[in-house]
Amino acid sequence: MATIQKQMYIDGEFQSHQGAWIEVINPATEAVIAQVPEGSREDAQRAIDAAEAAQPQWEALPAVERGVWLHKIAAAIRQREPELTATIVAEGGKTQGLAQTEVLFTADYLDYMAEWARRYEGEIVQSDRPDENIFVFKKAIGVTTGILPWNFPFFLIARKAAPALITGNTIVLKPSEVTPLNAVIFAEIVQQVGLPKGVLNIVFGYGPVVGQELAASPKVGMVSLTGSVNAGIQTMTAAARNVTKVSLELGGKAPAIVMDDADLDLAVKAIVSSRIINSGQVCNCAERVYVQEGIYDAFMARLTTAFSKITWGNPAEQQDVDMGPLISAAALQRVEEKVAYALKQGAQLITGGKRAGETGYFFQPTILSGVKQDMAIMQEEIFGPVLPVTTFRTLDEAIALANDSEYGLTSSLYTQNLNTAMIALRRLKFGETYINRENFEAMQGFHAGWRKSGIGGADGRHGLEEYLQTHVAYLQFK
Secondary structure: OOOOEOOEEEOOEEEOOOOOEEEEEOOOOOOEEEEEEOOOHHHHHHHHHHHHHHHHHHHHOOHHHHHHHHHHHHHHHHHOHHHHHHHHHHHHOOOHHHHHHHHHHHHHHHHHHHHHHHOOOOEEEOOOOOOEEEEEEEEEOOEEEEEOOOOOHHHHHHHHHHHHHHOOOEEEEEOOOOOOHHHHHHHHHHHHHOOOOOOEEEOOOOHHHHHHHHHHOOOOOEEEEEOOHHHHHHHHHHHHOOOOEEEEEOOOOEEEEEOOOOOHHHHHHHHHHHHHHHHHOOOOOEEEEEEEHHHHHHHHHHHHHHHHOOOEOOOOOOOOOOEOOOOOHHHHHHHHHHHHHHHHOOOEEEEOOOEOOOOOOOEOOEEEEOOOOOOHHHHOOOOOOEEEEEEEOOHHHHHHHHHOOOEEOEEEEEOOOHHHHHHHHHHOOOOEEEEOOOOOOOOOOOEOOEEOOEEOOEOHHHHHHOOEEEEEEEEEOO
16 A cells, blocks of 8 residues: 655645655554655745745734634634544544644634734833834734644644734744644645635754754744754754744653642642653653652552553554553653663662553553652653652752752642742742642643743743734834
């Protein structure tokens, strides 16, 4: 049987491709399910040129008219939800429930951003002169680019494209080469609804080639990337040549602090949910747990029981599993090595700890105890269903341990004491803190990290303003 081949979407058309192809592998079966073009720098530049040509006319539209296009795309996404869900499950190994949530949340996100059309605004600033007005206009940046990850590939299309488009920018997107097929459907929807040519373009390929061109082009006004710290450094380096604005989300090492007055059942449920979502492959996952000494045994008993009930399998065949596979053979190997090294350093294995099954990139849900703060498993992002747990004595110690990280994306706290919560909120050095709930952000919030977790952010009013620049006008009328 011939392998299905998909095409890039540039200037309103799917483009023929004569070069090399990238295989898309189902991580649950290890089978090749499709191919996409291995794009070149020239492909990226053609897409940038198309976006540049389309941008002035797109910006000239009233924002409310641009919002209509986003609403049309959202409606079409909902109509194709079953197909999109199946595609995300097949190429990413995501559970069906999570994949469906991603599809519908993406549609809601487009609708949400479309509603900002009448809400984002400039300012009139008081002047020191008697006959002068000072206006602060908020204007489009121009051509923007987005480099996407594989863990929430469909939602990240909207997270980058929706605020860009509603504010009058055009965009070129590079999906992850691991999970590109959902982006093909998005392009089909864009073409189906008749979005003007060049406003949104999709180029497949590898980061060092296509991604670098999207960051380095002098025609690009802003590049947004969600990915690893190394990818962020490469993107910043390329963008620096033209002093191009960057917005980066680069991962995390989220601490979860469990106080002795916490509702333990709630804490365990929320932490487990925050650890195994997408098989632990989420930047804001709970990655390390600090439990107050007096409740450690009770907490660990509940946590071990909860982990023993976690189910895994091929999500395309089993609708009710809790976890699918890791994304790739390389990801599986990395998690295996991280656990093995933690055990070598003295960590104790409570449950799990190895590959699950012989086919597919599955890893057992794993708990490690006896870990020390300086161990790699407590400092480096795991990106798998592995949870290291240790103890602390006082809130001061817990906060110090939590802040001891090169990352600063998300954090969580479990307590029934308002004073404890407020002290922690004042002192935790993270872009987000979740109290008595799982780690999952809202579209109207602001998803942004400190330290090596990134620069800039996404969602809500603040995320929208990432795609705007100011123009101050001094108008003297006498």
